[in-house]
Amino acid sequence: MNGEAQQAERAADAWLVVAAQTGDRRAIERLVARWHRRLVAHGWRLTGDRALAEEAVQAAWIDIMRGIGALRDERAFPAWAYRIVTRKTAAAIGDRVAGRALATALEDAPVPAPPTPEDAADGITLRRAVAALPPGHRAAVALHYFEGLSIAETAVALGIPAGTVKTRLMHARARLRTQLEGESHA
16 A cells, blocks of 8 residues: 555544544444454454454454543554554453363362262352353452462462452352352242
8 A cells, every 4th residue: 555545544544533432323333344354353463363353352342432532642543453452362362271271170170079969969050150150250269269379379370460350259259149049049
C-alpha cells in the first residue's frame, strides 16, 4: 500500500473511531469489519491457535467498545486495539495453561475411598461442580483448597495478584454453593 492509500486508511479509521465514540452503531460495525481480521491475525501470531485467537479477540472487542469513549487520540486506535488483543491473548493462554495444569493435578490427585455411599456421591458432586468452574477459578480452588497453597503462593503459581486470587475464590465459592444447594434440593 502506498503512502497516500495508507494515509486515507488511517483517516477513515480515525473518522470511524470518532463516530463510534458518539455511539454511531454503523461506525462501530464498520470499525469491527475493518479490524476484526487483522486483530485475529495478531492473536493467531501470538498463540498459533486460530480458535484461541478468535476467543481472545471476541473478549478484546468487549474491552475495546467499553473503552473507546476514553480513547483521547483516535489515530492511536490501531496500537491501542492491538495492545488489548495482546493482553486478552496472554490471559487466554494463561487460562488454558492453568486449566491443563489443574486437569492434570485433579487426575493425579489421590482420591481417598469414601466410607459411605452417600459420601462418595457428595465427592463426585463436588468434583463435577469444581470441573464446571471457569479455568481460572478451577485453578485457584485446586491450588488453594486441594493443594493447600496460601493465597500468596497461589498468586505466584498462577502469575496473578493476590487480590485476584481472593476474588476468584470468592466467586468460585459462591458458584459452588449455588450449584451444590441446587443439587441437594433436586
